[in-house]
Amino acid sequence: MSKLTESAHAHRKDEHLAIALKQYQEKSDAGFDDIQIIHQSLPEIAVDNVDLSTRFAGLTLSTPFYIEAMTGGSVRTGDINAKLAEIAAATGLAMAVGSQSIALKEPAVASTFTIVRKVNPHGQIFANIGAGHSLDDAQRIVDMVAADALELHINSAQELIMPEGDRDLRWRDHITEIINGLSVPVIVKEVGFGMGQETINTLKQMGVQYINVSGRGGTNFARIENERRHHQELDYLSNWGQTTVQSLLEAQAVSDMQIAASGGVRTPLDVLKALILGANVVGVAGHFLHVLMTQDEDTLQTYIEDWQSDLRLLYALTGSRTTADLRTAKIVL
Amino acid sequence: MSKLTESAHAHRKDEHLAIALKQYQEKSDAGFDDIQIIHQSLPEIAVDNVDLSTRFAGLTLSTPFYIEAMTGGSVRTGDINAKLAEIAAATGLAMAVGSQSIALKEPAVASTFTIVRKVNPHGQIFANIGAGHSLDDAQRIVDMVAADALELHINSAQELIMPEGDRDLRWRDHITEIINGLSVPVIVKEVGFGMGQETINTLKQMGVQYINVSGRGGTNFARIENERRHHQELDYLSNWGQTTVQSLLEAQAVSDMQIAASGGVRTPLDVLKALILGANVVGVAGHFLHVLMTQDEDTLQTYIEDWQSDLRLLYALTGSRTTADLRTAKIVL
Amino acid sequence: MSKLTESAHAHRKDEHLAIALKQYQEKSDAGFDDIQIIHQSLPEIAVDNVDLSTRFAGLTLSTPFYIEAMTGGSVRTGDINAKLAEIAAATGLAMAVGSQSIALKEPAVASTFTIVRKVNPHGQIFANIGAGHSLDDAQRIVDMVAADALELHINSAQELIMPEGDRDLRWRDHITEIINGLSVPVIVKEVGFGMGQETINTLKQMGVQYINVSGRGGTNFARIENERRHHQELDYLSNWGQTTVQSLLEAQAVSDMQIAASGGVRTPLDVLKALILGANVVGVAGHFLHVLMTQDEDTLQTYIEDWQSDLRLLYALTGSRTTADLRTAKIVL
Amino acid sequence: MSKLTESAHAHRKDEHLAIALKQYQEKSDAGFDDIQIIHQSLPEIAVDNVDLSTRFAGLTLSTPFYIEAMTGGSVRTGDINAKLAEIAAATGLAMAVGSQSIALKEPAVASTFTIVRKVNPHGQIFANIGAGHSLDDAQRIVDMVAADALELHINSAQELIMPEGDRDLRWRDHITEIINGLSVPVIVKEVGFGMGQETINTLKQMGVQYINVSGRGGTNFARIENERRHHQELDYLSNWGQTTVQSLLEAQAVSDMQIAASGGVRTPLDVLKALILGANVVGVAGHFLHVLMTQDEDTLQTYIEDWQSDLRLLYALTGSRTTADLRTAKIVL
Numbered sequence A, B, C, D: 001m002s003k004l005t006e007s008a009h010a011h012r013k014d015e016h017l018a019i020a021l022k023q024y025q026e027k028s029d030a031g032f033d034d035i036q037i038i039h040q041s042l043p044e045i046a047v048d049n050v051d052l053s054t055r056f057a058g059l060t061l062s063t064p065f066y067i068e069a070m071t072g073g074s075v076r077t078g079d080i081n082a083k084l085a086e087i088a089a090a091t092g093l094a095m096a097v098g099s100q101s102i103a104l105k106e107p108a109v110a111s112t113f114t115i116v117r118k119v120n121p122h123g124q125i126f127a128n129i130g131a132g133h134s135l136d137d138a139q140r141i142v143d144m145v146a147a148d149a150l151e152l153h154i155n156s157a158q159e160l161i162m163p164e165g166d167r168d169l170r171w172r173d174h175i176t177e178i179i180n181g182l183s184v185p186v187i188v189k190e191v192g193f194g195m196g197q198e199t200i201n202t203l204k205q206m207g208v209q210y211i212n213v214s215g216r217g218g219t220n221f222a223r224i225e226n227e228r229r230h231h232q233e234l235d236y237l238s239n240w241g242q243t244t245v246q247s248l249l250e251a252q253a254v255s256d257m258q259i260a261a262s263g264g265v266r267t268p269l270d271v272l273k274a275l276i277l278g279a280n281v282v283g284v285a286g287h288f289l290h291v292l293m294t295q296d297e298d299t300l301q302t303y304i305e306d307w308q309s310d311l312r313l314l315y316a317l318t319g320s321r322t323t324a325d326l327r328t329a330k331i332v333l
């Protein structure tokens, strides 16, 4: 399949990628800078004893951050998936693929997703699809990449702003069907607009156990989709949604949910703050993409390895031996 | 009647228009930007089911915003009235005319108001006059445009800053007389200085049921009238009055009033926020005037139609099928 | 007496004047801009019925603001005193002279103060002297200008920053002696550093009834005296003291004191806000000096007359017939 | 010993010095500017009666500020130690030397510390070493300079950010051993990251009586050590730690500790505010170094003498005869 013969849907994948890169901003607005961790002068710990591993969605992840859902569905994004999968394999990170719905309609592009499993046969991989699909579809895309878990994204704001987006947002029955029938754990995931208590409580009552609050502050799909409109007339929605930090604070009010955080994570300190605020694991999308595309594969790999060793220092600095210990670290807002 | 023979009063109408356009500022200060609507990821609604209609002053309006009181009384503003009336007819919007008091003194200019009814025979039209007039005068101007309701404006700040303005502000008896005797519902309306609890309570005790809190943040009559003074010495009053958002919050403390909001409304998101804050309907003056005068009639019509369809998306985004449902949307200040 | 033969003390008077003018800033930091008066749409009043008069220190002042203590003691400042006195006579304003202590030591300069009474034989004049003086001295300077009241200034911050300033600040016994023995009412007055509850309570317990809280935000004697130091090393004190607004709020906690406010008053709206915050009368020093010296005597007179008529509008706008009625006006901070 | 033959450890001392000077910023972020001392107009005091002396760690210091730990260990920093010691002798200030651990490993550099005692035989000198050392080591470095007290620094953040820093931060047993066995009082001291209640309480429970909360806002060892890293990748830690003012507020919650404050002190007013906030004494490092290195020894001496006389004025301004009296001065945050 050549680029010339790609579908409108595949073209949209490339547009999302290109606009996301173009709109990338050095400074995150996810709220992490408003949080100050209280320095403890006597951590009484040795860095060698630190253990970064965490548990989420029935899995043990060796690193408390992972490569979040972005690409696949076009030649170009398939290449990126391959590179990210190699880096994931080399660093032991988990990785999510971008929405696979296109592969249901266009079987020819399935390879742009399956490459991820091919390159990284033993790694942890999350499948990804929108919440409007059937259990059957969901199981097919999970099988496609032999996924360890499914990210089911709920992107109502994106759909409404997207010129060609869905106008029917009645998704709840689909979600219930999928979490009850799927072969792997299901993570219900936002795409950068964050979650509030009402949403999280609704999900909990529907039987959802794992969520990704994916908040405002990093990649901004209100701005991306608006740029794809003829008159960019919805730019007053650029600020729509809760930040990642706000979402994590909202999530604290709901018990017994396992939380992934994403949206505007730029440094190991942001990862640390998200974990202290209650996340079990942290996803990074736009920022890793930016490093990969403005530099190269090797740089991103080294960069991720630096984050891993930096995090050991940060755990020690807060006197935390394990990810769970971080929960007792003190912060001020 | 040619422009050359127009009266000082008619000339003032043109001055207001010209200065309002000159002082127009892209950014509104009405407070809407300080309000964040809490994003709900699972609105469980289809856009097709959304119904934008609202009720106010005994009327059912198909669209929850309308063209607010501005013009009439001079050749130039009569032309604008005609254009606005055509757009109102085409889009189904309600429309208010500017103050008709001049037509009581100068019958020749009545046509600059009656044109509105001529162009839009079946539309919803609001007559407009200051609060210092008698019931008789009020009824005459209502009849002049076969109005569906009367806007009775209370503009004490404007009068005092206006060089030739009224210096006697004893209006209460007039208002009581008019609301008791008039043939159509009466909306007591500010002109951009907002209302506080004390004012709203006073109005309620006087028997007023419908108010327009018209707040600070958009068209600024303190600045407009000061510019008309020789030494512009009252520019320290530029910030006088409550913003539209402050006024809506004040209004929440008083029960059983129907509320129109205006002042600094610039986007469908501002309309949505005003409705969430308790407005039954929203008026837009300066911003529509700016679009009309810097572009043209067709552009304004398309622009208003865009707002109508954007509002359907926004209702859906907040999970609201009807205008009344918006009241349960959650916000943070 | 020619300028050439003037004393160091007289020279200091000229320096204060020159530096005050040089450091004059358009924007006041006295806190008035942080206060918003709540607009009432229905004031139910006619401007003609407004009465601006106020009572303070046993006197009835026709205008609720006056020309605050500044000059005298040198040829140049004597000229200014003459001009200010003429304006005070023409507008009916009360006026304070600058500190007369120099005239006790150098009788030749007494004329730079007595000119004020000569020019304005029937006006209200306040004598002025520092708190370290005896009853005898105080009575002499009162008699010098046939004063209606005495301003006794307490300027500890100024003295300490002034290179040649007083280093002994034990003033309380002097103050008690003067208020008990003087022939006219005594106003204890700050010079731009404001007063707090502790100071006001102390003064009250000492028997003081009339104070001028003269706060930070306008003329800044920390900056003026520091500029007169060789190394300007005390510029970290530029922000010392409470603003005029803070001082008025502090004063509200102490009952039964009559309050004058000064410091950073620049507009009739500032006067209005000070009165609403509890001041009985308002003093203006640096701003009137700036108008006089950058323009001329006639301009300042017209300017003051404008303030007088503007204040009538402002009283009406807040529905206040009298200065006392202003106390019930509602504000937000 | 020539500069050419200096060790890597000695070289680090020079690097710290050079980078500290390069990164020096005029404006401190230690929080002092957010604190306003309430001006009292009637201090009722004479400057001559003011007594600046204070008590800390069993000593009476004639001046409530001292020269904080910085240098020694290399030829260059030894020279600086000599100059600082001369100034300390001339002004009667206490003085701390920089960390002496290097002198334990490299006896040849001991002279860069002992010079301080040689130059200033009767002055008050604080020895300094990291918290990971044995009682034996601690006693040796105390004896080395015939110290009046020991500063035991706890610099976990610095160690972790320092490329070659310690990775084992288990220090508590060492500290307990030293405070129980040492011949002089022990001050446990941060190095610019501040202390919180948890740290101070832990120290108190360990038997520590004297602490230096040394907070963020002045010399920033997160930035200094990051600049020494190849990729400066930890610059997201530049804001790590509590400010000096935050630390002093935290310390107020713990009773019976004697407190030294340092970090970002730039003016006598900062000294005064720290004392009002509860410090018994105040240390100044980077700012005095900046004055010394950008000007010269005589300038720093005069500068310190100015601070001493300025402080007398400031004590008087707040009506405080003694350092202890400052505790009753009123402030607002």
Ligand SMILES: Cc1cc2nc3c(=O)[nH]c(=O)nc-3n(C[C@H](O)[C@H](O)[C@H](O)COP(=O)(O)O)c2cc1C
Binding pocket: A016, A017, A020, A068, A069, A070, A071, A097, A098, A099, A128, A151, A153, A189, A190, A191, A192, A214, A215, A217, A218, A219, A262, A263, A264, A265, A283, A284, A285, A286, A287, A289
């Ligand atoms: C180019 C791009 C494509 C994305 N595509 C998807 C997607 O298909 N499915 C999904 O759940 N999220 C998708 N996301 C959203 C991310 O997973 C993530 O929730 C969001 O970007 C916020 O994180 P960030 O600020 O780290 O980018 C995409 C993000 C980017 C940058």
Ligand SMILES: Cc1cc2nc3c(=O)[nH]c(=O)nc-3n(C[C@H](O)[C@H](O)[C@H](O)COP(=O)(O)O)c2cc1C
Binding pocket: B016, B017, B020, B068, B069, B070, B071, B097, B098, B099, B128, B151, B153, B189, B190, B191, B192, B214, B215, B217, B218, B219, B262, B263, B264, B265, B283, B284, B285, B286, B287, B289
């Ligand atoms: C040119 C112009 C003329 C106006 N004339 C009137 C009027 O005659 N009567 C009235 O009640 N309001 C009048 N208004 C005030 C508006 O109805 C509205 O209350 C105010 O402009 C705030 O809304 P905006 O910010 O959307 O302009 C006028 C506004 C403009 C811009």
Ligand SMILES: Cc1cc2nc3c(=O)[nH]c(=O)nc-3n(C[C@H](O)[C@H](O)[C@H](O)COP(=O)(O)O)c2cc1C
Binding pocket: C016, C017, C020, C068, C069, C070, C071, C097, C098, C099, C128, C151, C153, C189, C190, C191, C192, C214, C215, C217, C218, C219, C262, C263, C264, C265, C283, C284, C285, C286, C287, C289
């Ligand atoms: C040039 C100048 C001289 C002043 N001299 C005196 C004085 O002699 N006695 C006094 O009580 N206040 C004196 N003041 C202080 C004023 O009376 C007033 O308290 C202060 O300037 C704050 O008011 P403003 O901001 O309106 O200037 C002087 C002010 C100025 C500008």
Ligand SMILES: Cc1cc2nc3c(=O)[nH]c(=O)nc-3n(C[C@H](O)[C@H](O)[C@H](O)COP(=O)(O)O)c2cc1C
Binding pocket: D016, D017, D020, D068, D069, D070, D071, D097, D098, D099, D128, D151, D153, D189, D190, D191, D192, D214, D215, D217, D218, D219, D262, D263, D264, D265, D283, D284, D285, D286, D287, D289
């Ligand atoms: C060049 C330099 C070297 C320092 N070395 C030491 C040290 O060896 N031991 C120590 O306890 N603190 C050391 N410090 C930290 C200071 O004692 C102080 O805690 C910190 O610099 C904050 O104060 P400041 O903002 O006044 O510089 C050093 C500071 C500087 C500027």
